[in-house]
Amino acid sequence: MIKILVVDDHALIRKGLKQLLEDSPNLQVTGEAASGNEAITRVRAEHFDLLLLDINLPDKHGIEVLKQLKSEQPELKIIVLSMYPEEQYGVRALKAGAMGYLNKQSASDTLITAISQVVSGKKYISETLAEQLLNNLIGESQELMHQSLSNREYQTLCLMASGKSLSEISTIMTLSPKTVSVYRNRMLAKMGFANNAEAMHYAISHHLIESED
CATH class of the missing domain: 3.40.50.2300 (Response regulator)
Structure with missing residues (x-):
């Protein structure tokens, strides 16, 4: 059994x-x-x-x-x-x-x-x-930027790219909006992005979220 x-x-x-x-x-x-x-x-x-x-x-x-x-x-x-x-x-x-x-x-x-x-x-x-x-295996030899993120930072990126608001992300992750903002800021800094739009474009272009097909 x-x-x-x-x-x-x-x-x-x-x-x-x-x-x-x-x-x-x-x-x-x-x-x-x-x-x-x-x-x-x-x-x-x-x-x-x-x-x-x-x-x-x-x-x-x-x-x-x-x-x-x-x-x-x-x-x-x-x-x-x-x-x-x-x-x-x-x-x-x-x-x-x-x-x-x-x-x-x-x-x-x-x-x-x-x-x-x-x-x-x-x-x-x-x-x-x-x-x-x-x-x-056959992609870039360099580590992709999102692979350096912590699990919480990565989750924030994916949820943000899926169109979730800060309050929605906070609910899903069972964290306070302030804490989610910290993860968002760390994610942007690690990846060298100036704003959410750049991070969302990266997530979509690297197929980190499901397409709407």
Whole structure:
């Protein structure tokens, strides 16, 4: 039996994932966590074979939780399951130690396949993410500007480029508007941009957000 911990701050999402996995006799959700710290505490106290981890948690960024858990338990298998498309966080998640990355919108169709692949010791990489990884390998030898950003700075960039207002970004990131402004200013300074418009143009031209096609 594969024991799974579901980490998401929305109870309905946790319930939906649990129901989705109920039909698989060898998979069992034996734990739930609504925050990064709760997930870390449960992993330290209990045995889980697999984590389904959201990125947007109220206390810690999901990538930071991922890094901490992998540093403490390198053998732990983790699939990041997020509302953000693969091109935004897929590569970052894999570099941090995730075995797979899924967009929540497609999870119902691919989650069981992804779990089966990951528990067998293989990474699960969608076509979109595979293309992103390939582009990274054959692209510029220099590090792209956005790769130097912290996870919070990068999240601010992506949300801003998606057309979110400061108050909307503040709500999504569960941070104060003042703190979001600090991340925005740091992001602009690191990337050498004079204003939001330049940062938004960069994000769109580098496919950091989904197109409106």
